[in-house]
Amino acid sequence: MTDLSPLTLQTPAEHPFAQFVRILGKGKRGSRGLDRSEARAAMGMLLDQQVEAAQVGAFLMLLRNKEESPEELAGFTDALRERLQVPALAVDIDWPSYAGKRRHLPWYLLAAKCLANNGLRIFIHGGGAHTAGRLYTEQLLEPLGISLCRDWPAVAAALDQHGLAFAPLQDWAPVLQQMIEMRNILGLRSPIHSLARILNPLGAKCGLQSIFHPGYQAVHRDASGLLGDTAIVVKGDGGEIEINPDSPSHLYGTQGGVSWDEEWPALAAQRHVKPASLDPALLLAVWHGEATDSYGELAVVATMALALRGLGQPKEQAFAAAQSYWSARHLSR
Template sequence: MTEPRPLTLETPAEHPFAAFVRTLGKGKRGARGLTREESQAAMGMLLEGAVEDAQLGAFLMLLRHKEETPEELAGFTEAVRQHLAAPAIAVDIDWPSYAGKKRHLPWYLLAAKCLADNGVRILLHGGGAHTAGRLYTEQLLDTLDIPLCRSWEAVATALDQHALAFFPLQDWAPQLQRMIDLRTVLGLRSPIHSLARVLNPLGARCGLQSIFHPGYQAVHREASRLLGDHAIVVKGDGGEIEINPDVLSHLYGTTDGEAWDEQWPALSTQRHVKPASLQPQHLLDVWQGKAQDSYGELAVVSTMALALRGLGNDREQAFKTARDYWDSRTLIR
C-alpha cells in the first residue's frame, strides 16, 4: 500500500511570475494591462525560461483576450532586443513575414528581390508555416533565390553579397518561436505574432509592418513611436507586407517620435479576380517576362514604393523609382 503524502503545513512561496498573470487576469474590475516596465520584466523572464508552462499559456491567452497595448509591445520589444544582443549589421528595411498568403501569390517577395537588386538592404524574417492553406515565404526561398541564413554571420554575408537575407525566427529567437508554435495547443494566435513584427532586431532604417485586423495598425505605430523607431504600418494583403492595388491603403507612420498618416488611392478601377490556385512558378514567369499579371505587377510596384517611402522618398518619387526598378529588373539568378 502506498504511504499517504504528508500534509503540507506551510504556505508555498508564490512564483515570481504569478504577479504578471494576476495583473492581467484579476477579474473585470481588478485586471489591468501591464506597464512598459512590467512588460519588459515579464518578457525577460519568458526569454530566460524562468516560468512554468501553465503560466506561459495563461499569460499569452490573457493578453490575447485583452488585446495588447502599445506600452506592452514596447516593453516586450525592449526585453527581446536586450536579450538578443544582435551584432551591428547595416540594414535599410526590416521586413517581417509571418502571415502567409491564401488569396493571392506572395508578390511582396518580388518587391523585396527587386529592391535588393537595386542596393536596398533588406532583412526578411518569419516564423514558419503555421497555418494550413497558406503559402509562406520560407516555402519560396529556393524558387526565388533568396538566401536562407541560419546565423547572424550568414545574414551579414548575404546582405553584403545580395542585399537580401531571410533569417528564421527559430534561429535568432527560439523562445519566441516556441510561443508561436503553441497555437496548435492553445487554439489561438498569441500576441507573439504581433510582437515579431515590431522587433526590428538589427535597427533597420525603417521597419515595415503589416497588421491585418482593423484597429491594431495604430497600436503598432504607437509602439514603434514609443521605441523611437522609424516605421510604417499598413493593412497588407493577407497580413503580409504587400499593398493591395485594388483598395485604398492607409499608411500609419512614425518618424523621429512623430506620428503621421497618409492615404494611397487604389491603383485599379475595379477589383481583380483572385486566382483559382496559387502557383509559385507564376511568380518566376512574371519576373522573367514570360507571363503578365496585372494584379501582381501593381502589387509589386506599390509595395516597392511603400519601402521607398519608408526610406525618405515622397509618394510620387517612390512610385516613379519603383516603376523604374521593375522595368529594368534582371532575371533571377
C-alpha cells in the first residue's frame, strides 16, 4: 500500500543579515532607511565577514539607489570605530584621499606637506587606484617624501618625525577596501567610497571631507555632527580635498554639534586652461621654486586655508597664514 503521508520538509533558517537587505529593498511602500543602531549592526556583520557575497552586493546597491542618510553613515562609522585598535595619537587633520585626480595635478599634496612643515600633524588615508585614468596619492608618496605607513606604530613615528603620514585603508580596514574594489564587479561606486571619508579613525581635531556629488555634502556634515566630530565638507576638485580656485566654494562645517556654512568666492579672475596632460614632476618643480603654476599655487594656498579654517581660524586669518606658509616653504623643508 502506498504511503500518502506528507513529506517532512526542512525550511531553511533566514540568514541574520537578510533583515537589513529587506529593510532597504522591500519595495516603494515597504522599504525604509536604517536607523543608527541598525546601521551599526549591519556594518558590524560586514566587517566581521558574517555576510554572504550576494548580500554584500545587494546591500551596497540598495543603499546607493536610496542614498545613505546621516544616521546610516554615523552607524557605519560607529561599527568601524568599535573594532579599530588604534593608539592614542595627537592628530590635527584627518585627510581622506580616495578619488584621484584626472583634470588637474594633486596640488592638495603640496598643501598637506606645507602645513606639516609648519607644525600641523596630518593623517592621510586612501583606497588605492580603483578607477582607470586617475592619478592617486599613493603614486606620489615617494617623490614627495610622504611616509607610507603599514601599521599604527609607523603612523606614530611618521607624525612625530614629519607631521605627515599616509596609511592605506587596506591595512586598517581591509573589508572596506574589498567593498571599494567591488566597483568593477558592480559597475558603480558603492556608499563605501563616501563612507571612507567620514571615518576619522584617529579622532583628529578636524576631519576634512571632499564630496563631489551635489546634495551629499550636507549629509556628510550632519553625519559628522552626529558623531560629535569637528569637520568641514566641500565639493573638492575631482573629489579630492582641494579648493578649485576657478570656482566658488561652499563650506559645510560642524563643531560641537552645531552646523555652519560659509561661501568662498572664486580666487581667479578668469578660469585657467586645463593642462593637456598631468606631469607629476611639476609638483616638485613648483615646490622647489623652479617653476610656477597659477592654478596650482592658488589651489595650494586655498586648501591650506581650508584646513586652518577647520581648526578654528577665521577665513581672513587662515588665508594670511596659508600664504605665509607657502611663501616660506623653502625655509621649512
